[in-house]
Amino acid sequence: MKAIDIRNKYLKFFEKHGHSVIPSAPVIPENDPSVLFTTAGMHPLVPYLLGEKHPAGTRLTDYQKCLRTVDIDEVGDNRHLTYFEMLGNWSLGDYFKEESITMSYEFLTKELEIPAEKLSVTCFAGDEDAPRDTISYECWKKAGIPDERIYFFGKGDNWWIAGEEGPCGPDTEMFYDTGKPACSTNCNPSCDCGKYVEIWNNVFMEYCKDKSGKYTKLEQKNVDTGLGLERMAMLLQGKKTPFEIELFAPVMAKLEELQNQDFIQSRRIVAEHLRSSIMIIQDGGRPSNVDRGYILRRLLRRMTRHLNKLEIDLSKLPEIIEVSIQALQEMYPELLEKKQIIQNVILEEKDKFMKTLAKGEKEFEKIVTKLKNQHQTKIDTQTVFNLYETYGFPPEMTVELASENQLEVEMTDFDQLFKAHQEKSRMGSEAKFKGGLADQSEKSVMYHTATHLLHQALKIVLGDHVNQKGSNITEERLRFDFSHPQKVTKEELEQVERIVNEQIAKDLVVTCKEMNLEEAKQSGAIGLFENKYADIVKVYTIGDFSKEICGGPHVTNTGKLGHFKIKKEEASSSGVRRIKAILEQNEN
Numbered sequence: 279m280k281a282i283d284i285r286n287k288y289l290k291f292f293e294k295h296g297h298s299v300i301p302s303a304p305v306i307p308e309n310d311p312s313v314l315f316t317t318a319g320m321h322p323l324v325p326y327l328l329g330e331k332h333p334a335g336t337r338l339t340d341y342q343k344c345l346r347t348v349d350i351d352e353v354g355d356n357r358h359l360t361y362f363e364m365l366g367n368w369s370l371g372d373y374f375k376e377e378s379i380t381m382s383y384e385f386l387t388k389e390l391e392i393p394a395e396k397l398s399v400t401c402f403a404g405d406e407d408a409p410r411d412t413i414s415y416e417c418w419k420k421a422g423i424p425d426e427r428i429y430f431f432g433k434g435d436n437w438w439i440a441g442e443e444g445p446c447g448p449d450t451e452m453f454y455d456t457g458k459p460a461c462s463t464n465c466n467p468s469c470d471c472g473k474y475v476e477i478w479n480n481v482f483m484e485y486c487k488d489k490s491g492k493y494t495k496l497e498q499k500n501v502d503t504g505l506g507l508e509r510m511a512m513l514l515q516g517k518k519t520p521f522e523i524e525l526f527a528p529v530m531a532k533l534e535e536l537q538n539q540d541f542i543q544s545r546r547i548v549a550e551h552l553r554s555s556i557m558i559i560q561d562g563g564r565p566s567n568v569d570r571g572y573i574l575r576r577l578l579r580r581m582t583r584h585l586n587k588l589e590i591d592l593s594k595l596p597e598i599i600e601v602s603i604q605a606l607q608e609m610y611p612e613l614l615e616k617k618q619i620i621q622n623v624i625l626e627e628k629d630k631f632m633k634t635l636a637k638g639e640k641e642f643e644k645i646v647t648k649l650k651n652q653h654q655t656k657i658d659t660q661t662v663f664n665l666y667e668t669y670g671f672p673p674e675m676t677v678e679l680a681s682e683n684q685l686e687v688e689m690t691d692f693d694q695l696f697k698a699h700q701e702k703s704r705m706g707s708e709a710k711f712k713g714g715l716a717d718q719s720e721k722s723v724m725y726h727t728a729t730h731l732l733h734q735a736l737k738i739v740l741g742d743h744v745n746q747k748g749s750n751i752t753e754e755r756l757r758f759d760f761s762h763p764q765k766v767t768k769e770e771l772e773q774v775e776r777i778v779n780e781q782i783a784k785d786l787v788v789t790c791k792e793m794n795l796e797e798a799k800q801s802g803a804i805g806l807f808e809n810k811y812a813d814i815v816k817v818y819t820i821g822d823f824s825k826e827i828c829g830g831p832h833v834t835n836t837g838k839l840g841h842f843k844i845k846k847e848e849a850s851s852s853g854v855r856r857i858k859a860i861l862e863q864n865e866n
């Protein structure tokens with residue numbers, strides 16, 4: 279069964295069970311500084327999991343484009359992916375454990391026709407914070423899973439929370455038995471031996487953890503589930519790795535055709551990083567030296583290094599990109615519209631990296647000259663690592679060039695240095711999602727509302743060509759990207775600032791109305807219309823000043839915002855400007 283067929287079956291099944299099908303959010307989150315990328319289906323639904331009313335109702339389902347950065351360096355083995363698709367269904371205060379488990383079992387055994395004997399499940403064992411999840415246990419027994427295939431584990435395996443605090447709860451996980459022999463008499467779904475593969479996770483959000491570590495019951499109980507599409511396709515197709523399914527197989531074959539050196543790990547890295555990069559670029563990402571731009575740059579440069587390792591002529595890269603897009607276009611037809619942009623971005627970054635490598639080679643030549651002048655014959659580990667970290671110069675290339683110059687390479691501590699570097703990168707990435715489910719603090723809600731005022735003020739001062747191109751909100755400031763061909767003058771910025779503060783002083787009422795998308799457009803609501811919206815959307819109106827499609831949340835009156843002050847205006851990218859602003863609270 280192809281991935282697209284699994285996706286379609288999933289959405290139709292849950293639609294039949296009363297769920298509204300909502301579109302996938304972009305892989306680059308909107309108005310969410312807590313993460314670099316959308317890493318799970320729940321991220322775009324944060325306000326609704328915390329109690330906001332969703333326009334599509336209390337039962338939702340979708341496929342979500344996801345990207346996780348912590349395992350980039352693991353890609354190349356037989357299972358890790360950076361980009362993946364997550365199928366999900368949600369209950370926002372509607373059904374709970376029994377109905378969720380019943381539907382999951384029905385979908386797996388009836389729709390996907392997985393034999394029941396292939397399924398094992400795990401439940402929360404209970405501790406001092408929450409009791410043993412006997413309800414899930416009884417639900418699975420009633421569905422048809424026998425006692426010997428129901429396991430209980432603690433918080434490390436069967437408890438879900440995003441970050442350190444916020445909504446959380448026990449989960450129940452479903453595992454597929456691959457048929458491999460048991461690794462021991464105690465072999466179970468918690469093993470990493472490969473016999474059991476997790477396929478679905480149903481999270482029952484019924485608690486909230488505060489900063490002190492105390493758990494309290496939530497008023498609104500939610501269900502949040504996630505099923506990895508590529509992994510399911512791999513299992514149903516009887517493949518050993520996701521790189522053998524139709525989303526990767528054509529690219530893997532093309533790389534094998536073009537290669538002069540045979541390294542399966544390198545082929546996997548190229549295929550996976552290319553797909554991930556295509557999806558990021560499609561949703562507006564561009565290479566840079568910070569945040570998500572750096573991740574994209576890192577993916578493309580690692581991909582290029584492994585093309586070199588395979589000794590593939592880099593002039594063939596456009597052919598490889600074309601094959602990848604063709605393999606993905608049934609899943610993501612929107613890629614065809616952006617094909618030229620995607621190719622241009624990738625090829626430009628490849629050219630930059632080749633120049634970087636050339637700089638690394640020059641630096642290497644300096645090192646060789648210095649060593650020979652000192653009558654030394656060994657390059658130390660720190661030098662190898664510095665070449666890698668500063669110039670992106672692959673350690674294997676250092677070893678190869680050293681050999682050509684009759685030099686030895688000391689690599690004893692390289693892994694240790696690399697792991698320290700990796701951990702530093704990982705901590706930086708994870709810190710983006712440290713605080714909890716998401717930053718929905720009072721201050722961030724105020725900044726969210728202020729972006730609407732800023733957007734409209736920019737249109738008034740600069741013209742209707744101004745459109746939002748992105749925003750980033752924290753508790754300390756807002757950052758707003760918008761289309762405009764030249765630098766905004768000091769006088770224009772002062773005018774924008776004055777208009778925003780006038781609207782704040784008017785203490786305008788902020789109202790929300792649900793309507794269909796066409797009605798929203800006709801009403802004059804501003805929206806990022808290149809994005810996919812649900813059929814029913816929320817339109818936030820601020821007095822008679824601003825009307826915008828948005829998920830919220832917002833303050834009830836603009837008078838709560840304080841004093842708006844622009845701190846900086848600068849270029850973000852070609853044709854896009856960026857404003858950073860703060861809200862200064864009025865002292866009473």
